[in-house]
Amino acid sequence: METSSVIQVKKLNLYYGKFQALKDVNMEIGKQEVTALIGPSGCGKSTFLRTLNRLNDLIDSVQIEGDVSIDGNNIYDKSCDVVALRKKVGMVFQKPNPFPKTIYENVAYGPRVHGVKERKKLNAIVEKSLREAALWEEVKDDLSRSALRLSGGQQQRLCIARVLAVGPDVVLMDEPTSALDPIATQKIEDLIRELKEKFTIVIVTHNMQQAARVSDSTAFFLNGEVLEMGQTEIMFTRPLDQRTEDYITGKFG
Amino acid sequence: MRKLQLFSAHGGLETDDLRRKGHPSLVEGIAFALLRLSMLLVIAAIFFIFFDIFSKGIGIISWEFITAMPRRGMTEGGIWPAVLGTVYITLITAAASVPVGVFAAIYLNEYARKNIFTRIIRLSIRNLAGVPSIVYGLFGVALFVRALELGTSLLSAGLTLGLLTLPVTITASEEALKAVPDSFREGALALGATKWQAIRTNVIPSALPGIITGMILGISRAAGETAPILFTGAAFYLASLPSSLSSRFMALPYHLFIMSTQHHSIEKVRPIAYGTALVLIGLVVTMNMSAIILRAHYRKKMRG
Numbered sequence: 001m002e003t004s005s006v007i008q009v010k011k012l013n014l015y016y017g018k019f020q021a022l023k024d025v026n027m028e029i030g031k032q033e034v035t036a037l038i039g040p041s042g043c044g045k046s047t048f049l050r051t052l053n054r055l056n057d058l059i060d061s062v063q064i065e066g067d068v069s070i071d072g073n074n075i076y077d078k079s080c081d082v083v084a085l086r087k088k089v090g091m092v093f094q095k096p097n098p099f100p101k102t103i104y105e106n107v108a109y110g111p112r113v114h115g116v117k118e119r120k121k122l123n124a125i126v127e128k129s130l131r132e133a134a135l136w137e138e139v140k141d142d143l144s145r146s147a148l149r150l151s152g153g154q155q156q157r158l159c160i161a162r163v164l165a166v167g168p169d170v171v172l173m174d175e176p177t178s179a180l181d182p183i184a185t186q187k188i189e190d191l192i193r194e195l196k197e198k199f200t201i202v203i204v205t206h207n208m209q210q211a212a213r214v215s216d217s218t219a220f221f222l223n224g225e226v227l228e229m230g231q232t233e234i235m236f237t238r239p240l241d242q243r244t245e246d247y248i249t250g251k252f253g
Numbered sequence: 254m255r256k257l258q259l260f261s262a263h264g265g266l267e268t269d270d271l272r273r274k275g276h277p278s279l280v281e282g283i284a285f286a287l288l289r290l291s292m293l294l295v296i297a298a299i300f301f302i303f304f305d306i307f308s309k310g311i312g313i314i315s316w317e318f319i320t321a322m323p324r325r326g327m328t329e330g331g332i333w334p335a336v337l338g339t340v341y342i343t344l345i346t347a348a349a350s351v352p353v354g355v356f357a358a359i360y361l362n363e364y365a366r367k368n369i370f371t372r373i374i375r376l377s378i379r380n381l382a383g384v385p386s387i388v389y390g391l392f393g394v395a396l397f398v399r400a401l402e403l404g405t406s407l408l409s410a411g412l413t414l415g416l417l418t419l420p421v422t423i424t425a426s427e428e429a430l431k432a433v434p435d436s437f438r439e440g441a442l443a444l445g446a447t448k449w450q451a452i453r454t455n456v457i458p459s460a461l462p463g464i465i466t467g468m469i470l471g472i473s474r475a476a477g478e479t480a481p482i483l484f485t486g487a488a489f490y491l492a493s494l495p496s497s498l499s500s501r502f503m504a505l506p507y508h509l510f511i512m513s514t515q516h517h518s519i520e521k522v523r524p525i526a527y528g529t530a531l532v533l534i535g536l537v538v539t540m541n542m543s544a545i546i547l548r549a550h551y552r553k554k555m556r557g
Binding site: 053055058060083084085086087090091093095097099100109110112113114159162163166 | 366367434436437438439440441442443444445446447450454455458459555
């Protein structure tokens with residue numbers, strides 16, 4: 001099953017000051033696939049995820065070498081418009097981070113920032129995004145409620161809706177369920193399976209079962225290197241590297 | 254006695270019984286007593302000062318005392334010019350220090366790189382907060398009155414007080430901005446907001462209660478200052494109210510200083526001095542209370 005890749009990473013090196021966090025990372029991420037990034041804490045998978053929407057730019061000491069292309073454009077090129085990039089590549093964070101505003105305002109935040117003013121248009125975007133994030137039925141009666149009053153799982157789906165409202169192609173998820181209970185986690189996983197019909201998803205997870213359940217491809221990170229990458233099914237049944245097998249089976253991590 | 258085995262499976266802590274050893278309860282008792290005593294001392298001091306001023310000043314307080322001009326060499330009449338002067342000067346102080354303070358704090362906390370240079374700037378600001386107010390007063394004379402030729406005026410005095418308040422407003426605003434979780438910034442940036450959009454629509458609204466509180470506390474402190482206005486525009490006595498920014502003015506703290514130490518018949522004007530002190534305290538307390546109420550209001554609004 002070959003699909004065209006939407007993200008190509010070539011020889012990516014990233015340094016925090018003198019510490020090298022990513023070493024010669026090469027990767028191709030398939031269109032409308034779910035790609036899981038796994039590996040022990042501190043192995044660089046979250047750092048890698050943040051290079052894809054240039055969120056590492058916020059840290060003063062970061063230096064990046066190499067090539068990251070999305071739809072054929074190098075996003076570290078001087079001519080790259082970071083705002084347009086982040087519109088195209090959305091991100092869901094580890095801890096649900098709704099803004100201290102109403103549910104409506106949270107979802108409308110992105111479109112507003114990008115200049116959508118018309119109320120009718122905003123209403124339509126908010127409803128569509130909340131439906132896509134499987135939250136509409138639970139909140140449609142009171143969109144003016146504070147987002148902080150939602151449960152953790154609802155907050156995370158709201159954050160997903162907020163990302164979808166901007167109209168991205170790629171959605172990055174940084175351990176999106178690590179702060180949630182099993183039922184909320186399952187809802188998010190169901191959602192991820194639905195979303196891949198339309199979006200390319202890259203998800204960092206510490207949960208091996210989750211990676212096995214939701215992803216098409218998996219990349220195993222260790223000490224800043226991609227040790228192994230391939231179809232999830234194959235990787236979880238016949239890993240090539242002994243260290244991959246040891247990690248997947250829980251011998252270290 | 255039954256042996257309690259805690260964590261013994263991991264070879265960890267084992268304990269024979271749960272009786273306390275030594276006298277930790279006695280030490281704790283003494284510590285609490287000391288803490289309680291300190292608190293009582295503070296409250297007692299505040300209560301004593303307030304009660305003293307209130308009991309001696311309340312007798313003279315009336316609508317007329319606040320709104321009338323002083324008469325007969327300030328031995329009779331009211332304190333209206335001083336009240337008005339303090340209100341004017343406070344407004345100028347706010348206008349001078351609030352925008353600069355907030356913008357400086359935004360720059361320092363949101364834009365400036367964290368390096369030696371910004372650390373020195375921050376340290377300098379903290380140190381400026383500790384500079385005696387008379388130094389600000391003399392600096393105001395040199396800069397505003399002389400060099401900028403603003404003369405002894407409302408404007409010079411207000412700007413001087415603005416400088417005095419600046420370290421407080423910057424520090425308070427920066428603390429408020431620092432308390433805004435990074436996830437609000439990252440969340441907005443990840444949606445494609447520019448840095449300024451993220452700050453304007455997401456960071457500042459969350460920091461606003463803290464910023465406003467800091468502003469009001471800083472300005473209310475400035476309202477009670479005497480030394481910085483002494484040489485920059487405050488007058489001993491004026492027969493008319495200030496008419497423009499370049500007018501000299503009377504102010505409550507300076508009026509109080511005169512009435513209690515410089516007046517030719519101090520004993521006679523003592524009630525006026527106490528009344529002035531009470532009005533000044535009332536003004537400052539009102540400002541501080543409004544800061545508390547505003548903060549509570551915004552907090553509630555944030556939680557939704």
